[in-house]
Amino acid sequence: MVALDKPDARAALLLAEQLQGSGCWAKVGLELFYAAGPDIIGELKARGFRVFLDLKLHDIPNTVKGGSRSIARLGVDMFNVHAGGGLAMMQAAVQGVEDALDAGEASAKPLIIAVTQLTSTNQATLNDQLGIPGTVEEAVLRCARLTKDAGLDGVVASPLEVGAIKAACGSTFLTVTPGIRPQGADIGDQQRITTPYDAVQGGTDYLVIGRPITGAADPAAALQTILKEMSS
Numbered sequence: 056m057v058a059l060d061k062p063d064a065r066a067a068l069l070l071a072e073q074l075q076g077s078g079c080w081a082k083v084g085l086e087l088f089y090a091a092g093p094d095i096i097g098e099l100k101a102r103g104f105r106v107f108l109d110l111k112l113h114d115i116p117n118t119v120k121g122g123s124r125s126i127a128r129l130g131v132d133m134f135n136v137h138a139g140g141g142l143a144m145m146q147a148a149v150q151g152v153e154d155a156l157d158a159g160e161a162s163a164k165p166l167i168i169a170v171t172q173l174t175s176t177n178q179a180t181l182n183d184q185l186g187i188p189g190t191v192e193e194a195v196l197r198c199a200r201l202t203k204d205a206g207l208d209g210v211v212a213s214p215l216e217v218g219a220i221k222a223a224c225g226s227t228f229l230t231v232t233p234g235i236r237p238q239g240a241d242i243g244d245q246q247r248i249t250t251p252y253d254a255v256q257g258g259t260d261y262l263v264i265g266r267p268i269t270g271a272a273d274p275a276a277a278l279q280t281i282l283k284e285m286s287s
């Protein structure tokens with residue numbers, strides 16, 4: 056999944072066109088969605104991309120239900136919420152999608168996943184800033200189990216945690232992992248990272264990659280290099 060973190064539709068579609076035919080998904084996050092609006096989803100779908108809408112809903116259950124219903128109408132293939140919103144909030148996301156399907160507003164059910172702990176969070180952020188005791192992995196696993204109990208399809212986590220999540224929640228529970236950095240790439244604000252190769256070896260279902268591809272002089276070539284690294 057390539058994170059199309061671009062400031063407007065034109066820049067995002069220019070990038071998407073360079074990646075067309077590679078088989079990658081397009082991930083639409085806050086920067087692009089707030090700038091380009093819902094129409095960007097249709098533009099990407101028309102170019103053959105499967106779309107992960109990464110808006111990380113986190114609100115009271117009733118609001119998340121309505122938001123999820125609206126998202127289901129857009130025809131995205133996957134979207135997410137924050138597990139930190141709790142069981143009822145995540146169940147409300149599922150209900151919102153079911154309402155859209157029952158009302159004939161959406162033709163297919165998108166995958167719904169939940170962010171466990173952001174990959175920019177480290178041990179100190181968790182314990183000292185957020186006041187959550189224990190290790191990051193323990194916090195991630197608590198969120199993953201809650202997400203499964205709520206009936207969602209999987210979680211967003213670091214590739215470092217995939218083995219533990221699969222052991223706790225089962226092999227078919229999806230793991231979607233940002234925090235991917237090829238050897239020598241700039242780490243930026245990410246904290247819990249691995250290489251594309253190690254992420255694949257660790258059993259992740261979907262790798263999410265932004266700047267190592269989008270910041271490259273030739274994004275299509277950067278993607279191909281990463282795809283090669285994943286499979287060798």
Ligand SMILES: O=c1ccn([C@@H]2O[C@H](COP(=O)(O)O)[C@@H](O)[C@H]2O)c(=O)[nH]1
Pocket residue numbers: 058060084109170172173174175211212233234235243245263264265266267
């Ligand atoms: O825990 C999370 C959840 C979402 N993301 C998003 O993934 C990409 C990663 O981009 P890079 O440039 O490869 O760091 C970005 O869109 C984030 O919003 C995440 O990184 N961690």
